[in-house]
Amino acid sequence: MTGPLAPDDLDADSPFTLPGFFAALADGRLLGATCEDCGTALVPPRPACYACGGRAVAVEEQPRSGTVVSHTEVRTPPPAFADLAPYTVAVVELDSGARLTGRVDAPYDAVGIGSRVELAVREPTDAERAAALSYEDGWPIHVFEPA
Structure with a gap:
């Protein structure tokens, strides 16, 4: 899944929100995101990279x-x-x-x-x-x- 580009793309089930992140964690999946522009890893996933501000972030399962x-x-x-x-x-x-x-x-x-x-x-x-x-x-x- 690649990062949302508009606020309407986010809802409570999205892994880019804390409820979505913790729902995945409850299912045994530790989710993070990787910025496709600069390579920064983000846990929990965010809709924008805090290193470069890019919005092309891909959600990926993370190692434990x-x-x-x-x-x-x-x-x-x-x-x-x-x-x-x-x-x-x-x-x-x-x-x-x-x-x-x-x-x-x-x-x-x-x-x-x-x-x-x-x-x-x-x-x-x-x-x-x-x-x-x-x-x-x-x-x-x-x-x-x-x-």
Whole structure:
């Protein structure tokens, strides 16, 4: 699928919207887009490239594996996630070159720059549902696991 050229080409089911992206993720597909003008990988897909502004973007399934390029430990989370602290959050460069931020299911000391991880998708917990906006409460949760 190639990027929409007009606002009328977008609807809630489009992979270029967050509801469409999370619907695909719930079905086990991690979607991204590649700009056909400059080659930038975009996850989640967007109707326009944030690197060059081009609108010729092609939706493609992304690899679930990648490398940690940055990470931190959250010690003081929002109240809904207090029971989870401390937890690790990382920016992961997928094997396609796209970057995705998410929690890592490992202690901070077990994760480092260059660590290999694999994306897992699961249903949200009750705490995650309670913290979600009304339109997000059914969206799946993605977590990176050490590879």
